[in-house]
Amino acid sequence: SKEELYLASVFVSDAQYNRNIYFDTSPQAVRLYLLYNHWLPQVLLYIFIILDLSLALFEEPAVIPLPSWATMLVELLCLLVFTLRLVHYARVIPQDKFWKDPKNICIIAIVALTLIDMIIYGALKASSYQAIRWTRVLRPLLLVNVTEGRQLRRAFRSIRNALPQIIYVFLLFLFSLLIFSLMALKLVGKRDLKTTGGAPYFSSYVDIIFDLYVLVTTANSPDVMMPAYNASSWFALFFIIYILINTYIFMSVFLAVVYNNYKKYLKEEIRQLVRAKRHKMVRAFAVLQERRKDTEEQVVSQANWNQLVRLVQPDIRNAHRELLWSVLDPQNQGCIGKVAFVQLADLLNIEVITLKSRPHPLRFIFPTLYLSVPSRLICRLVRHRTFVMVYDLIILVNAIFIGLDEDNPLIADSEWMFLSLYLLEILLKLYVFEPRAFFSRHNLWNWFDTIIVFSALIATVVNSAVKSFGLYGSHQILDIVLILRVLRLVRVVDSVQRFRTIINAMIRVGPAILTFGQLILVVYYIFAMVGMELFKGKIKYFGEGSDDPTKLFCGNVLLNGTSFAQLNYCKNNFNDILSSFILLVELTVVNQWHDILHLLCEEPLLSSGFTFVTHVSARIFFVVFHIIVVIIIINIFVAFVLEAFFMEY
Amino acid sequence: SKEELYLASVFVSDAQYNRNIYFDTSPQAVRLYLLYNHWLPQVLLYIFIILDLSLALFEEPAVIPLPSWATMLVELLCLLVFTLRLVHYARVIPQDKFWKDPKNICIIAIVALTLIDMIIYGALKASSYQAIRWTRVLRPLLLVNVTEGRQLRRAFRSIRNALPQIIYVFLLFLFSLLIFSLMALKLVGKRDLKTTGGAPYFSSYVDIIFDLYVLVTTANSPDVMMPAYNASSWFALFFIIYILINTYIFMSVFLAVVYNNYKKYLKEEIRQLVRAKRHKMVRAFAVLQERRKDTEEQVVSQANWNQLVRLVQPDIRNAHRELLWSVLDPQNQGCIGKVAFVQLADLLNIEVITLKSRPHPLRFIFPTLYLSVPSRLICRLVRHRTFVMVYDLIILVNAIFIGLDEDNPLIADSEWMFLSLYLLEILLKLYVFEPRAFFSRHNLWNWFDTIIVFSALIATVVNSAVKSFGLYGSHQILDIVLILRVLRLVRVVDSVQRFRTIINAMIRVGPAILTFGQLILVVYYIFAMVGMELFKGKIKYFGEGSDDPTKLFCGNVLLNGTSFAQLNYCKNNFNDILSSFILLVELTVVNQWHDILHLLCEEPLLSSGFTFVTHVSARIFFVVFHIIVVIIIINIFVAFVLEAFFMEY
Numbered sequence A, B: 001s002k003e004e005l006y007l008a009s010v011f012v013s014d015a016q017y018n019r020n021i022y023f024d025t026s027p028q029a030v031r032l033y034l035l036y037n038h039w040l041p042q043v044l045l046y047i048f049i050i051l052d053l054s055l056a057l058f059e060e061p062a063v064i065p066l067p068s069w070a071t072m073l074v075e076l077l078c079l080l081v082f083t084l085r086l087v088h089y090a091r092v093i094p095q096d097k098f099w100k101d102p103k104n105i106c107i108i109a110i111v112a113l114t115l116i117d118m119i120i121y122g123a124l125k126a127s128s129y130q131a132i133r134w135t136r137v138l139r140p141l142l143l144v145n146v147t148e149g150r151q152l153r154r155a156f157r158s159i160r161n162a163l164p165q166i167i168y169v170f171l172l173f174l175f176s177l178l179i180f181s182l183m184a185l186k187l188v189g190k191r192d193l194k195t196t197g198g199a200p201y202f203s204s205y206v207d208i209i210f211d212l213y214v215l216v217t218t219a220n221s222p223d224v225m226m227p228a229y230n231a232s233s234w235f236a237l238f239f240i241i242y243i244l245i246n247t248y249i250f251m252s253v254f255l256a257v258v259y260n261n262y263k264k265y266l267k268e269e270i271r272q273l274v275r276a277k278r279h280k281m282v283r284a285f286a287v288l289q290e291r292r293k294d295t296e297e298q299v300v301s302q303a304n305w306n307q308l309v310r311l312v313q314p315d316i317r318n319a320h321r322e323l324l325w326s327v328l329d330p331q332n333q334g335c336i337g338k339v340a341f342v343q344l345a346d347l348l349n350i351e352v353i354t355l356k357s358r359p360h361p362l363r364f365i366f367p368t369l370y371l372s373v374p375s376r377l378i379c380r381l382v383r384h385r386t387f388v389m390v391y392d393l394i395i396l397v398n399a400i401f402i403g404l405d406e407d408n409p410l411i412a413d414s415e416w417m418f419l420s421l422y423l424l425e426i427l428l429k430l431y432v433f434e435p436r437a438f439f440s441r442h443n444l445w446n447w448f449d450t451i452i453v454f455s456a457l458i459a460t461v462v463n464s465a466v467k468s469f470g471l472y473g474s475h476q477i478l479d480i481v482l483i484l485r486v487l488r489l490v491r492v493v494d495s496v497q498r499f500r501t502i503i504n505a506m507i508r509v510g511p512a513i514l515t516f517g518q519l520i521l522v523v524y525y526i527f528a529m530v531g532m533e534l535f536k537g538k539i540k541y542f543g544e545g546s547d548d549p550t551k552l553f554c555g556n557v558l559l560n561g562t563s564f565a566q567l568n569y570c571k572n573n574f575n576d577i578l579s580s581f582i583l584l585v586e587l588t589v590v591n592q593w594h595d596i597l598h599l600l601c602e603e604p605l606l607s608s609g610f611t612f613v614t615h616v617s618a619r620i621f622f623v624v625f626h627i628i629v630v631i632i633i634i635n636i637f638v639a640f641v642l643e644a645f646f647m648e649y
């Protein structure tokens, strides 16, 4: 029946796209479920999540300040959307499944807590008390917990499962750190050494632990060693052994353990995914099966199968569908058993590349012209190796011209020549090669070329227009022109086979980078929220033109004369979400982070009476950030790059 | 015959120890070859290599200055020893093999060049000209090229074979660096920005390339970004993308490529080693084989085999030898064929651990006492888990006491109590467990404990004696006491099973670290030699007590007011081999290395007329060091740690 076909098609497309939702199989629920999986509500949901996350741009401390009622109104709208989506989901799957799933509970909790927080905040603001929108920390968790965040959730689950192993190594590392710190205290502590700044050196156990922890990241090398080394050369040996064990061996061990465990659990997850896919296909088969008269086997007839495939993939071509059937039913029996049926989901995911070269459309439109002698000559020239070499040469000459001074009018005009040459190249290639093949999904370099050249053309024209109308030359447009001009040069690497192999392996890391980017967004967002509440407004940045008297020490007397102010780090602050993100990137790079941190530590935090928030807690904030981001997440990223290259060779 | 047995035994022991020398099989050559492999000349050779290398301590610029005739005399002696050893080797192997082996040519060249260098140096010195002992750079190559440096040579060979792959990635990385630098020049160069020091920022292409290269090592983050970031927040995006691609992706790709290729070639080398081993065993078999009467097979009789094994391993016990025979000849036929014979070399390498527990020697000496009720009670107590826990508790209490102020007499005296407790523990264990089992090669922790406690005992007694005689308390002895005291605490990790697994995996990296240590010694030595010639005496360090007026700027007016002098880096110099090595470690850690380097660059190098040696060449010195040490050697080290842990899990 039609409803059975619908149900089976839902199972198949769930299997095809690895959806893991145990929906209700009643006809209404199936219809609702189809709506739930429609691309429009999914895209809308993502838009509202991005909107919700980007509210941080407009809330105190804001990049673009908006009144809090406006942001709260938008947030209410977002919450409404999330709730509607969740209600939709609740009507799709059975009640008991819904309440057993932690991600639904999590979304409900986030929505409820946010509402409570907004009410409290509003009430406190109305009575002029200080208030904190603390549920902003929870926002990125929505990205994790919506049904579509499967990959991200899998990544978090793999991290959680890998944690016990990582923690054992971390404890051992901590033990090593404590032992070395104790040794440093005993050896150096009594000698009354001073740092360059005149402060006592290695005199308190807690400070030594922190300094040696920072040394693991190499951020304070060699400064942390110098006073001891100046006192006696033997102390250098202590630091060298420390760095060998803790920086080189332990950090490599972390990479090894993260790599191994994360991969192990990810593989386990993928194995489960394959099982679930099979299970769904079996259910689809069970819906459509009919008993074959001669052999008493359960089979699916070709007619039903055809209808099913048309439902699952409405845009499939008949030739393609028939090809699939002939793969599943090679003896042409007119029906397939369970084993063959189960393969359908995977077959649908395989992209069939038409290998036979299609003739160029111009050949149909202007056959005599396209097949004439000069036209054939052009085709042969463009297909020749020399063509590629000539253009590589042009790119090199272009590189030299870019390097030269662009104020010289001759060189500025040469840009038009290069642009037309590149444009000519693309047009020639389009004349010679079949356009659909030229722009197929596998020819990334053609896409790259075309986009870069056409963007450069548009930007250069706009830039010239702006200039020739005597308008103020916009920096932004000129910058874009310059970037595009340099990016064009990148194409030259495609000519070397070895480079292409390496770049292909790098591109294979792409999908991992996407998941990884979401992962880091979640972590950064949470740390940025906490950091902004703790440190906002402590450090101020005044622009170049400002003549504020406190400009030299970032608007904070406590910073007067510190290296932070001297190094012009004032813009590294937690004053808005963008600055916070850039600061967190700097902390991820792990250089000078102790300097950035030291400054924040010297501040009496939240000085308005919260004496329990001492500088130690600020250190904890940064050490926790380091452990989570550098030791765990960056190592996962490195593991993905390693894996991609281990596969290549 | 006896000579055949000798020859066969040499083949077998070469196979056993993986020696790959194609010696002459004439009886005299075999006798010479046996002498060549004797441990005494090998140890002597190593002593003379170490002596030769350590001459750098006494030569200008010296740690302990000696007249140059003295060091040259010692060096001549070393050269004589190397020559004798080489002559010995030449008489062992066939002439044509000798002259075809590049390592022999290399040694001859080093010796000859050193002699020439010494003559030139002597002549120039005698006529009061300036002279450089440039062949000192070649000294570490002796370590690589002596016959015994097989593992090191294999490591270098693997690096050489992996180089092509690494170079392709490096070229791509270089291309990326050039493109990003060009972009930075175009975007930032025209804005007339200034660094914190007031210097023009990102205005020259070469400077940008260097700055961005340093950024890859993260050493100048975030400083290099700040002027651009202060000008516009958008520039932060440029640097973030740069760091993502070049620091995170490319550096991981380097690790992956080094890991893959180095491992691949090392595996190939080991496969060749296995083939060579088999080949040698086959030759030994060919020497001893005799035709069996009944089956016409070639075999080796048990009598011959026994004599052979006694020659190869004179200290083998009869029981062990018979065990080996019964493994090779399970049907007890009295002779073995080729297949069984070939296994001998591997069988000899297997250590047979006597599993049956030997009774305690005290049981034989004082049977009634050792088997009495109190003695049995002691044995049961020591074997109980509580005994370990009690001592873990004691260690923790000890840790707290060490942390407390040792000037308190009560705490100073408690040290004696802890020492006696630890001593008691060892004595009790020796009373309960069989001493040879207790000190077997596998019980590393017992060795560790005993050595640490006994050293601590001796050092503490000496320290107290020195003190009680009213002598000046020597800092060195006290430092040793303190280190030993803290090291004792390390034992506590052995109680946790998980920690033991991790530590075992780390210990498995040990042999790799040894080869790796020699590798880095060779590279450091060469760079130290070159560095000392280029930079010696440019920076001076004056001790704490000095009141030299130039002390504040390291004795060099050019450094007045630089951050190098402000950070008190004066002791980071190339003034002697030890300082050079420590400086090279700091450069390996890759932090502030641009600072250290910048200073050396600002100096007009070798200003006495060699104008072609500009500051650019100093940059090249350091970049080459970075590429070789950090990108290649450190990555090999990390690869070994990763491998050890991939095997564990």
Ligand code: NA
Pocket: A217, A218, A219, A590, A591, B217, B218, B219, B590, B591
């Ligand atoms: Na660093």
